[in-house]
Amino acid sequence: MKRRHLLSLIFYANLAIVLSILSYRVYLYATAPEASALLVHQIDRIEAADRNAPDGISFAVVGEANNSIGVFEKQIIPRINASDAAFVVSAGNLVSGGGEDKYRALLGTLSRLDRPYLLTFANNEYDEFGSGRFYQRFGPHFYSVTLSNLRLIFLDGTGRTPTDWQERWLADLLEDDSTRPVIVFLGHALIEPEPETIFGTDRGAWSAPEDRDRLLGLLRALEVDMVISAGAATYSDQTVDGLRHILTGGAGGFVLNDETSFYHYLTLTVSPQGEISVALERIDTAPTRLARRIEGLWFFIYSLFYVGIWNFLLIFSGFVIIGVLLFNRLFREREYYPNTRMGGPVDLGRPMRIAMFTNSYLPFLGGVPVSVSRLKAGLESQGHEVLIICPSYGRESPEPGVFRLPALFRSGTLVRIANPFRIAMWRAVREFDPDVIHLHHPFWLGSLGLRIAQRLDVPTVFTYHTRLEKYAHVVPLPGALFRNVVAHGIISRFANRCDQVIVPTPVARDYIRLIGVTSPVTVQPTGVEVERYRDVDRAKVDRLRETLNPDGRLLLISVSRLSKEKNIDFLIDAITDLKRRGAPPFRLLLLGEGEERGHLEDTIGRRGLGNEVTLVGAAPAEDVPAYLALADIFVFASVSETQGMVVLEAMAAGLPVVAVQSSPIEAFVENHETGLVTPEDVCVWTDALHALMVNRSDRHAMGAAARDAAQQYSVESFSADVHRIYEAALRGRMPTEAAAGEPRDLTV
Structure with a gap:
């Protein structure tokens, strides 16, 4: 471990040198003087x-x-x-x-x-x-x-x-x-x-x-x-x-x-x-021929260093970086067949204390905040203590177990870049004295949580929530470079510094392994509060129907942030095709808010879809079950999810799902049983949706099967399984002989 840390230090030190020299070179080119020919003045003299x-x-x-x-x-x-x-x-x-x-x-x-x-x-x-x-x-x-x-x-x-x-x-x-x-x-x-x-x-x-x-x-x-x-x-x-x-x-x-x-x-x-x-x-110069030759060599090298020191450092550091990368590639031991056995229990003798670090949390509506909130509730229902470190959105009420950091940067109404330098936060985490730190992002507050865990010498668990490569359009780097190199590097490096990694699907596990993650990985989907989608306030559903679907059309619904990576334009293209085909009267409700709203409004107006598509906006979390109960089919086009919890929620509400093929969808939606899954082709996808719209019996059968399939993903099972992963992370910090022997009492 010490050797790996030393190599990392050497690598990043030389990388910093290379970047500094390149920046200096850019500075030299940018600030080159605009002087006229100096020889004119010399000739005058x-x-x-x-x-x-x-x-x-x-x-x-x-x-x-x-x-x-x-x-x-x-x-x-x-x-x-x-x-x-x-x-x-x-x-x-x-x-x-x-x-x-x-x-x-x-x-x-x-x-x-x-x-x-x-x-x-x-x-x-x-x-x-x-x-x-x-x-x-x-x-x-x-x-x-x-x-x-x-x-x-x-x-x-x-x-x-x-x-x-x-x-x-x-x-x-x-x-x-x-x-x-x-x-x-x-x-x-x-x-x-x-x-x-x-x-x-x-x-x-x-x-x-x-x-x-x-x-x-x-x-x-x-x-x-x-x-x-x-x-x-x-x-x-x-x-x-x-x-x-x-x-x-x-x-x-x-x-x-x-x-x-x-x-x-x-x-x-x-x-x-x-x-x-x-x-x-x-x-x-020197008195003897040998001394003069040595002196000549010294003068030459001295000039190279004086004038070409940046070139020398650039070349030297470049070779060091290449050497470290080759050493890691050729000589670092890799576990190609990782041991996934969880082992015996770890008895703390008391409820566990878990600190979570996340870059987004309620009232921001998205997959990560909802997952973190559900995990917190599930763990607390089992008697454990949870402290969440997250950004402040400026209007939330104080909540037990949630420490909010003021924002350094804001984008739109909900996205926040939190200030990681608050002394009070460090003090709060130390006083909380966590047994495990759970990280929900591989950067910013996630990196902060990792540093704190190292300082406190406690194990870390990382949940891989987000496919970073799908966000290349918001990063100021060439898209292919970010998708093919940077995003995978960020995730693999961060995950390998954690004791345990959680992924929502088997395909996500395979991806994590493919990019070089060697830490223990467990497939654990986020749970769904299935009872909320079973016991819905029918009066609320009726009021929504009067407002949103008074003419009783077949109702399609999608729940998604209105952003580019969610592929909403694909849905609009399909709705345009459905209307052109003369499909049964229908209406699509889009629940969610985001930076693409203006673009979507323009597209809907330009295509004459005002009667077919309604942008509902961000609905309160407690109202989402009623919106789903109102609908007939759940439609989903995003391919950027690692799980797609809204799909499980729709299934829990008894809706058949029509979605674009992607790893999380295929993990939960069984094609032709609980829904329909097609390639990302508008014509093929629209054909599948149209067929389900005209076949009531298939809709009801798939909806009932979807509700039954969703029952296995309850919040209670989810939080209990994650707790076992925390125990595995604690066990990994125990001496080898203790971990291999009898269960050990870690009471403090």
């Missing part, structure tokens, strides 16, 4: 420095800085700031990648530079969709700068800009200008460096032999003096066919710190006569 330098000008050139902190930021920049260099030129790969975090780190590094700068657009600047960031922050991918005795030309060697366009521009630019020396900066080398590098040089737009030869021929024809490039962690200075090629790659990144790969930058000095001299500025 360089031209001003050139005008003030009649005796010539010098500048520094760096290559392969790669967001280096240890070398470029902490060693090269201070030396340049202390030198006579008027400005700095990057020959390419000033960043380690084109991501937003890399460019933001670069701006921080450049802010330490006292001199203006010019940048070459190279492969690293282009990677990770960096071309747009470079253009936004700095300027175009190819450009030129003209000084009094020098012309600097920057080409885009990434392939982002077509080569033929750049070559035409270059020819037009230099065709009539031979008065100044020309230096071309290119992010990748046009000739291989000497000596040969271990890792090879960057490839680019002019790396193919025919493209390289064409550009070299153009540069020689235009009398270019020098090409300076980056693209490898080395230094090379060669003159080929009268054109000088310098590769400089020592401003950061991973260098070998030997005679061919070492930290450095260049100082170029241009005399008034246009003569260019190049000085190699070597950065001496």
